[in-house]
Amino acid sequence: MQFVRTFIAFFDTSSDSLEFRRAQYAELSRQVPLMYGIVVINMVMLALTHVDRAPAVLTIWLPAAFVVICVLRAIKMMRARKRIPTDEVIERSLRTVVWLACTLGAAISVWSLLLFGYGDAYAKSQNTFFTGITIVTVITCLRPLKQVAPAIFVLVVIPTIVFLGLQEHEVFRAIALNMLLVMGGMMVVMQRSHSDFRQRVEKEIELAAQHRQLQSLNGTICQMANEDALTGLANRRCFFERLEQQIAASTSGNEPFAVGILDFDGFKPVNDIFGHSVGDRLLQEVACRLSSSLPENALLARLGGDEFALILLTPGSDEDLQKTCREALDALVPAFVFEEGSVTVSATCGLSRFPEAGGTAGELYEKADLALYYLKQNDRGAVTIFSDLHAEENRQAAAVAHRLRAVESEDVFHLEYQPIVNRDGRAIGFEALARWDDAVLGRVSPDVFIRAAEQAGTIGKITMPLFRKALQAARAWPDDVKLSFNLSARDVCSPKTMTALLEEIDKAGIDHGRLILEVTESAIMQDFSRATLALQAAREKGVCVALDDFGTGYSSLSYVRRLPIDRIKLDRSFTLDIERERVARDIVATMASLCHSLDLECIVEGVETVTQMQILAAAGVSGYQGYLFSRPMPEEAVGSYLAGQAGRARRPQAV
Template sequence: MDLIPSKLRQFVAHVGVIPILFFLSAIVTWPILAEMELFERFYYYSRAHEDWDLDELGMLVINLSIALIFSAIYQSRRLKKLVHEREYQRKRAEKNARHDPLTGLMNRRAFETKLEVAGQHLSDADECFIAMVDLDKFKPVNDLYGHAAGDATLRAAAQRLQAEVGEAGAIARLGGDEFAVIFERGLDATQVERIARRLLHTMTQPFDHDGAQIHIGCSIGLMNWSADISGTEALRRADKSLYDAKTQGRNRFAWYDAELDRQSHERAEIQADLKLAIAKDEIEAWFQPIIQIETKTLIGFEVLARWTHHKRGPIEPSVFIEIAEDSGQIGALGLSVLRQACRAASNWDPSLTISFNVSPLQFHDPNLVDQIKEILTQSDFDAHRLTIEVTESSIISDFGVARTKLDALKALGVAVALDDFGTGYSSLASLRQLPFDRIKIDRSFVTNIAGEPQNQKIVTGIMSLAKGLALDVTAEGIESREDLDYLEGLSCSLGQGFLFERAVPAKHVAWLVDEQWSDWAKGPTEITEKVAVLQSKAS
């Protein structure tokens, strides 16, 4: 019995309402017209009034009615087709709004909605895990093989991700080569790690594209999501663990670590304060003495950066300099410190020099030479009293460009020194091709050299090389009388280290020159006895 209404509904949907109404009207009115003999009366009436052409008019009405019926059927079917097309486009737009068109996975918007829903059903007893997956070595794929290969690689990576995760979780492409997974099937941490290891192995297998084999990998950040944190925070923590996995060497997974996150947050705060500190010259130029070892006389200072944060207190240079390099602020930091140093040193004895280390990133700045020239002019500081120190990592990429820049510095009257000599892998090539005036032996070879036979051989070789090239040598990291005596026996010309003095601010340089260096002719024994008192006065 139920089949009849169903078939009627299908018939009405297929033909349309208007044609059916016309048809039903014809069925209803036909017996009435027949009963009233209207057609017969119409026929005789038209015969009686042939000059009115009523029969032609009647045929016209009938033909128009038939045409109207067919037109109604056509329009009804056309309308139905438009409705279906609109519904298809609506569903397609809704899918595109929530899915990545390249891989077919959920997009960021849909994933965040899913996180929100999952968080609402997450209880204290539940364990839910989130994974962030980022492809390693993906950028070279686009560079070497083109964007079509990159798209194919992303699709293949998404398929491998789906194959490994299976029904255990929902996957999304957040953008670029970054994916996210929320595990929803009651897995424990061990099972999640097992999936992560399989995925790491799978992603290292080459992809085939147009006869070429494409090699990538992936890094994974894992997060155990509890009910006391929001989905947004859980995603941030998973992203933080992904960053940790990448910094540890890539092609591995890492769990979220609250302590590392705290350090990262602290680092971000320092980075935010750094820009303002540079603008206000709050990162100060401090000065560590450089002496002539044979005569024990002061010849100059190495310029070092020191920062006393208004809330955190002193921040280690290794911390804020690394942050400055990573955030692109190292150039502004270096120029600020050099400007302060030149202004302070311009009032000192003209025989005293200053040495300033330029970071690799700052050395590659095409405006570096002009910036140094401007500082020298503004501070009225003699260029011949300045030594610019560069490391091998600054020059190794292109000796030709490095030579041009070093020649430009020397044309200003500035001396140039190769810093951390002995720690690089091309020191001899550097000395042979570039116009250095001095080399600095790294502190790792100098400190406790009297008790390290291997370091003694290395330093002896460096001294012989420097003598053959007519270069001055500065040994940094001298911390004991024994170290000083050994270096003096090798005829090392210059030295610096804690045995003589730590770095001090500019306002204490005059005190060092007047009070401390006058005793150096007596040797470091007498000076060592006064270090504690002098350091307390300097602070």
């Protein structure tokens, strides 16, 4: 029983690996047809020499049957080379080759030995030659199969040797001995050849596996080179490569597409307040929300920090394009909730269209960036497509920047002052407002030249001269009238500028408590940590801090409660609809109550009618600023205003 199991196991071809069996099949598909061809030629030649000597069954019918079988097998193997077989077909074919080799080998051997007795000495020599050549051909061609050589030796060689050894003539006994020695040596050679074949195939398999591993590694490296490690989105390199490819494809196919740049408000404070781990998770969540809300064929990329970009392949009309991006931005509206706290961010998107905005990647990106920049200054949280308006804005900004470099700040900039009053209409302070009347450009809006000076890094050259002028003007005011002075983002984040401002207060001999430094939310969020430290240092000196334009930036209570401030100034947008909409009144009342709870002054800008003031007073607002009380005035007019303020408080008139 054990012998049977061992015998069956020896002929089992499924014990080898799939890769090795495939290599065996490929080798045999080339060798087997040749082997059958040689065997057929040998059989035909042997049969022809015995036609007149042996029975027809041995010279015609049996050889014909063998030839048919060999030819059919050869044709089948030749056809198989044109197809990619399955593993099951390969296993079945290998098993068939082994059993056919053994069966046909034994059958043909018996046939040749049966013919041996019908021939003369020459025919017997041919028979012996046929047997030897056939054996060598079979074991050589079937070298990839380790089972064939031993099986042929046992089933064919040994019986043939015994048969020849029993012949009377000593030549056949010598042939038998020679065959035994030669075939024994052939068995060793074939086994070594099979071993070499196996080693070669296994080496090829190993090399193929290493090649696949290297390709996988290269693919991983390539993916890493084109993928943002944090979010899994395309990175800057991949974005611009895809943009170049899309330009080439769209140029040949005349297909429009759009490029978008997204900038987020609220990211930097997250790192400062909650830590970088929360900031990283926020970026991942933002990437996930944006990806799920954009069309499937859109490419979303993270260019770095909190800057994202996208390529929209089927933008449609301008309205469709803006709607698509608006829906993506709306996906960011719900708060992002983490264990450390909830975070709210908003995004602004500038777009450019191909080919209208440009024909190169640099032009498209630049135009989208210009559209984004325009929105960040005028309408944060919106979506816009680059147009001539943005180009003109850029041209004007360049002209302003050029003039800023050409003028002396001490001479060309001046201040106007707008009063801030209490409920009685009495001025409790004045806000100093920067003005620039240029000989070339005419009157330039403060938003424009301050922004240009910030970008050029020269805002400090404007801030310090104007601050000295404001301090000089305030020295002539009553001691209970305060001076409010606006600081830009660069000012509040510059330790050098903040130190210089405090030194100027000391030089002017003014009580630090009379000074109020006004900063916007967006300025603080440029660098929350540094701005907070700078403002805290100012407060320690007795200077008050006001959060200006509240409601136009982040308006997050989680930020407000961490800021060292004494006053909140509600933006004029709160007063626009306060007479018509109850919601607007409720918001102001809520903010006034919040300020009272936090022990903060609540000042509202943009008050223009008596009704507005009455509503604000009823809501609990403590201070007001707007045209109802006065437009901004030159320094010379402040004294007259203070002298007549009691009368103006009793008889306010809209302007």
